[in-house]
Amino acid sequence: MALLSVDNLSVSFVTRNGTNKAVNNVSFSVEERQITAIIGESGSGKSVSCYAVLGLIPSPPGRIDGGTVYFQGQDLLALSEAELRAIRGRDIAMIFQDPMTCLNPFMKIGDQLIEPLTLHKGMAKGAAKEQAIALLDEVDIRDPQAAMSAFPHEFSGGMRQRVMIAMALINEPKLLIADEPTTALDVTIQAQILKLIAELQIKRDIGVLFISHDLAVVSDIADQIVVMEKGKVLEGGKPKAIFDNPQHPYTQKLLAAIPSGQKATNPVAPDPLIRIKHLRTWFTPTAGAEPVKAVNDVSLEIHRGEVLGLVGESGSGKSTLGRSILRLVPITSGQITFEGMELSALEGRALKQFRHRMQMIFQDPYASLNPRMTVYDTLAEPLLLHGLVRTADLDQAIRELMDNVGLARTFVRKYPHEFSGGQRQRIAIGRALATRPEFIVADEPVSALDVTIQAQILNLLAELTKEYGLTMLFISHDLAVIRQIADRIAVMYHGKLVEQGSTAQVFETPQQEYTQALLAAIPGANAA
Amino acid sequence: MNTVAPVFEDAEKGSSLWHDAWLRLRKNKLALLGGSVLLFMVVVALLTPWIAPYSYEAQNLDLGASAPSAAHWLGTDIFGRDMLTQIMYGGRISLAVGFIATAVALLIGVTWGAVAGYAGGRVDAVMMRLVDILYALPFMIFIVLLMVVFGRNILLLFLAIGAVEWLTMARIMRSQVQSLRQQEFVEAAVSVGLSPAAIIRKHLIPNALGPVIVYTTLTIPSVMLLEAFLSFLGLGIQPPATSWGLLISYGAETMEEYPWLLIFPGCALTLTLFSLNFLGDGLRDALDVRGSKD
Incomplete structure (x- = not known):
């Protein structure tokens, strides 16, 4: 008998705008000593169904419409709050995304x-x-x-x-519910935690319900995979079956969206657009304190027309390096030249005028757009500021931008909160491209997005790079993403550049120990 | 807003956050009632010279203080002046002090706070220490001093009250701007090449206005109370001009014999303050970012 079996569970939320069926006739089970993974994008109902199992849905607005949840032969939905609390503490334990x-x-x-x-x-x-x-x-x-x-x-x-x-x-639980336990962690740490969970599960005879948005992560450890979308279970089965022979079109789409493969090599003649020499960006948090050496003596060249992937874990200084090049943070020492012109010496007006030649795409599309400005105003701002178009041609220019980044023209009057994450990122990309820059720093541009959206945005970026003849510094913690888009890779660790080389080189013959550890930690070895 | 040429003739109408806030406010009956009462007061105050039942100077010493009657709905004061007329003229001053002094506070406070918050570092430290120092001054003495030195001038009263009330406004604005400037859209504006002034004007202030507006609606009543208090002490509005505070002060002197002289101006002031508070509460709920759809 299954340790936990959920049958036809339905949960809805009653809001001002009507009833929202968050979970609709969902069934899944966790066998003893096995790991069941629930996969889905944000809003798929994967977390809601697990919280419902534990009686943790706030009610109202939440409401369990039907179904049964049997845990060790006991119907959890029929228990009183006190009985349920005893089981939650003793037999079922939870771990969360943000410890x-x-x-x-x-x-x-x-x-x-x-x-x-x-x-x-x-x-x-x-x-x-x-x-x-x-x-x-x-x-x-x-x-x-x-x-x-x-x-x-x-x-x-x-x-x-x-x-x-x-x-x-x-309390020596029988069932462990893990809600995205590794999402906030670096990739090498993620691999360790996943290994730990898998080991404990065997050693302690625990059943695990593992919630994740990342198919690659669970492919290594799960015994069963359940794919959810829009509150429904689409399919379930052994990982191998799901990966080799996905039945539902959505699962196929999810699999196809896992970043894989490598960019066709695009040998550009090494023609350095940007040269960085002995760059140091240190922060002194409080006067007199030991400075944080975010970027510590980095020398790097970025060639015209290439996409340079900058890889590193959180705190490695990769974002600071990108921001230093764009002069968004003050640099401590070193030299940055752009086409031979010294950027680090530009000040005031000259810097302002230069800014349109380099732009940035940010990680969080929810924070990178001014919530009080329409798409039109957001895109118009850089165009007008740098006098790039005449007022009469402004509409035409904005329309072109929206077409290029794949935004419907009818959205021009809308505000950021009316868009999804992927659409917002398109607006942000449009803003960055508005000034026709030669160089773009993309700081984790897809890591806040669902995996299917991530694939679309990556494709868009790849196309636009070609179309606009861009040079790009693509910052990411995700090696699979980098591999797909970058021509060359630079690896950062603790503020230093530890390795660089062509994508193929770095992936096939990593020189440094740290790079090897990074590569070994890429999830989804079974998936590929 | 810019006009959209035929290129975008099929554009869908977007819903701004202000519009969303209005939709939420519209559902709050109490706030709407407060807003309507306030609007009514303002309209009456504006039209007073034309709609007041009696002339402001008209006295009827024979009548003396008379209770409410058909001729004088709210009674008359000890000089036989019509109370309704007095309250209407007093409201003009009280409301004007409330709105103008708050506008002064708003202008100084928002600018000061935004600049301090955006500049940060030493500029911020100096600007905010100045605010702290002003906070520490006993402001009643400050206002009394101003009144004594420069004479009892109504314009000065506006300025004095405004000069005291902007301090909190500056602090609210600064903390808003400090959290906003961490956001990536501000960094994006820098990388586009916008000047600090333009960033503050276009990107920071519009996003920080919610709490400021709420605080404004709550500042107006406190300013009106302050004026009433000063007038009560004899430091504010000087006769022959009048305000609700002054009327209450006179009414209080004779409240045992002629209670209506205290009750009616008191009601006018209380009603207005209630309305502003209800409206402020409603605005706070409506503008709260956490409540907005995301």
Whole structure:
């Protein structure tokens, strides 16, 4: 019998604008000692169905319309709140995307682990402490003794997620629900956490319900995959079956959208458009403090007409490097030249006039557009500022831009909040292209987007690069994405450039240990 | 807004955040009622010289203080002047002080706060320390001093009250701008090459206005109360001009014999303050970004 079996579950939310069926006749199950992964894009109802299982849907506005949820032979939906709470604490544990919000920032890690042990399990203080250290050791925290007296903010994201897992294990649950547990983590850390979950699941006989938007991530660890879209289960099965023979068109689309393959080599004659020499960008958070060496002695050339992929994990300084080139952050020392002209020396008017030759595309399309400006005003601003078109030709120019980035002309009067993430990113790309720049820094332009949208935007960027003859610095933490779009790759680690070379070179014969670790951590080895 | 040439003749109408806020406000009956009452007050104040039942100077010493009657709906004061007329003229001054002083505060506060918030660093530190210093001054003494030195001048009263009220406005604006300038659309504006002044004007202020508007609707009543208080002390509006505060002050002196002299101006002031507060609450709910669709 399945550990957890959900049958025909329906959940709806009653809002001012009517009833919204978030989950519609969904069935799935988690077998003992197995991992079931629910895959879906944002709004697919994957999280809602799992929260409904635990009775965690706020009601109102939420409402469970029907279905059964059997956990170890007990119907969870028929239980009272008190009974359910007992099961939630004891037999079912959860881990979340952002461990920082789940840990008390004012309590030492050790105390946060000891407290439930003494409270729920009635252990003596000394025994609880030993048990807590053993738990930390089990989730591979180095030096668990020292970790006991640390505060959450002293830990990295990966370490915090390990602590969360240790806390989830305290009551020896039968079922672990993991809601996007690795989404906020760097790729090498993600690989470690996934490995840890897979190991614990076998060692401790736990069933795992793993919620993710990333098909590649779950392909390595899941025993069962359930694909959801718009509140419905489209198909389910073994990973191999899903990957080799997807039945539903949406699953096929998802698979096709996994960034794969490599850009056809496009050998450009090395003609450096931008030369960076010994660039340092340091930040001093408070006067007198040790500076943060975000970019530390980087020398790099970006050739005309190429897409240079800049890879690194969070905190590696890759975004700061991009912003330094565009002179959006003050540089500490070093030289940046653009066609032989020294950018680092430009000031005031000269800099302002130069800005239209280089533009930036930002990561978060929700934050990068002024919410009070229509598409028209957003696109018109750079055109008018630099006097690139006459007022009489403005409409024509804006129409051309919208056509180029694939936005329907009828949207011209609309505001950013009326668009989806992908459409917003198109507007942002249009704004960056408006000045006809020669060089663009794209800072994680697709990482905030759903995977199918991500594929569309990548294609658009690739097309536009050709059409506009752009040179691009494409910053990403995602090697699969980089591989698809970049001609050359530069790898950053702790503010330094550790490796660069053509895409094929870096992927096939990585020289540095760090690059090798990065490549090994790419999820979806089974998927490819 | 720019006009759209035939290139975009089939453009769909977008719904701005202001429009969305209006749709939400429209559902709040109490706020609408407050807005209507306020509008009524303003219209009456504007039209007073033409619609007041009696002339402002008209006295009837024979009549004295008389209770409400058919001829004088709200009674008369001890000089036999019609109370309704007095309240209407007083409202002109009270509302004018409220709106103009708030406008002064708004102008200084928004500009000051936006500049400080955007510039950051040393400029910000200096500008905000100045605000702190002004905060620390006992403002009543400040206003009393101004009145004593420059004479009791109504224009000065506007300026004095405005000069006190802008401090909070500046702080609100600064904190708004500080959080906004972290957003990528501001960085995008920099990379497009916009000047700091243009960024503040086009990108920062429109996005920071929500809380400022709410605070404005709550500042007007506090300014009107301040004026009433000053007039009550004899420092504000000087006779023969009158304001609600002054009328309340006179009414209070004789409230045992002639209660209507206190009750009616008191009602006018209270009604206006209530309306502004309801409207302010409604605006806060309507403009709250967290409530907007995203």
